Amino acid sequence: MLEHLHLVALLKERKHITLRRIPLVAELQAMLTEKWQRQLDDFLLEAQEIDFDPGYTPEAHERFRLEDFALPEVVAAEHSDSVRHLEPIDMQGAEPSQIKAILGFARQDDGSEVLLIQSFSKSHIINPGQFLFFNRNNFESSETPALSLSDHLTAVYYPAQQKLLFRNYRVANTIFNLADFYKEATEDDIKAILAHGKLAPVNVDAIAKGASQWFCKRFALLKDSEILDQYTVAQIINHSNGYDLDIQIDVTTGQDRIVFPAEKAPAKKLLQFLNEELFRGAITERLFETNSKRIAG
Structure with missing residues (x-):
């Protein structure tokens, strides 16, 4: 008591x-x-x-x-x-x-x-x-x-x-200020992430300026995950099969880059995929969103 x-x-x-x-x-x-x-x-x-x-x-x-x-x-x-x-x-x-x-x-x-x-x-x-x-x-x-x-x-x-x-x-x-334990990506952070050599953003300002908390959080997660550093564009594209994604490739610089759309809906889906927040049900094989990044087992 x-x-x-x-x-x-x-x-x-x-x-x-x-x-x-x-x-x-x-x-x-x-x-x-x-x-x-x-x-x-x-x-x-x-x-x-x-x-x-x-x-x-x-x-x-x-x-x-x-x-x-x-x-x-x-x-x-x-x-x-x-x-x-x-x-x-x-x-x-x-x-x-x-x-x-x-x-x-x-x-x-x-x-x-x-x-x-x-x-x-x-x-x-x-x-x-x-x-x-x-x-x-x-x-x-x-x-x-x-x-x-x-x-x-x-x-x-x-x-x-x-x-x-x-x-x-x-x-x-x-x-209480918990920023030291988790920080959302700022506008400058998002621009830096979009400048990654494996991404080709359609319109950086349209994506970064006034980004919602959802997008700021996912960009921070993408940076922390180091997915773009650890996997090639070819590997990422290969893993996208079956996730109802229409990923476009930009080759204008001489190397493959993933086109990052300016429209919110496709941008959101691409971020969910890159952050491994999409999965298929083992039985129904329906596509689901998950809020968990905790490793099972």
């Missing part, structure tokens, strides 16, 4: 992080301790920890794991006893709009610290007149802003092991 649970708002203004205590009356603190314990149980129940893999979307029972993850200094300096001395949040000012997460500092049965993390957005702020509650046969509204808490955890951190468990990279990345 969790002990000494205290809720803290993590505020972000640009890259600056500030912590603000969320004062709770004893009865509410006891109720939230039970609720957050249930959320922790749900987060860990039959959960399988897997090493963070940017090319994989975890299943419902899987949790990404980052070992040796250092929290921002302002967060790492606190624990379930010290946070009681933080300044309380100013609900009348701009601070609520800066909240990126609600942190639950607590201790476990064995006395070890645990940090429970809920993501938070402006939609969790309830301003006067936005909600009605029933009291003595009438509906009323609060005269002051209120905070709405989530019903599930975004992440859990174990300070003693420096281990972070989380469900979704993008959500966790809005709270």
Whole structure:
């Protein structure tokens, strides 16, 4: 059972992080301790920890794991006893709009610290007149802003092991900077990848400028995979048989190059193939997309 649970708002203004205590009356603190314990149980129940893999979307029972993850200094300096001395949040000012997460500092049965993390957005702020509650046969509204808490955890951190468990990279990345563990390709990165000697892009700017997160992620994966370095164009073309691809070859430079289309649909399919995200069912032989780059077995 969790002990000494205290809720803290993590505020972000640009890259600056500030912590603000969320004062709770004893009865509410006891109720939230039970609720957050249930959320922790749900987060860990039959959960399988897997090493963070940017090319994989975890299943419902899987949790990404980052070992040796250092929290921002302002967060790492606190624990379930010290946070009681933080300044309380100013609900009348701009601070609520800066909240990126609600942190639950607590201790476990064995006395070890645990940090429970809920993501938070402006939609969790309830301003006067936005909600009605029933009291003595009438509906009323609060005269002051209120905070709405989530019903599930975004992440859990174990300070003693420096281990972070989380469900979704993008959500966790809005709270803590995970860029060192995974970076999407920038516009310049994409242009550099398209300049590879085995690619002949139709229109570099059309592909690289304003590329969506999906494309930025796949280009980063393509670079990390070193597929273009390890296989010849002939080998790649040979392996494309059966994948419903119309790969064009450019020979204007005297060597074979794979034409990289500017249109999004064929470009997406080519990237999926190069990143080995297409496969055929062993029984039906239908073509499928996969979100997994984890090696089976």
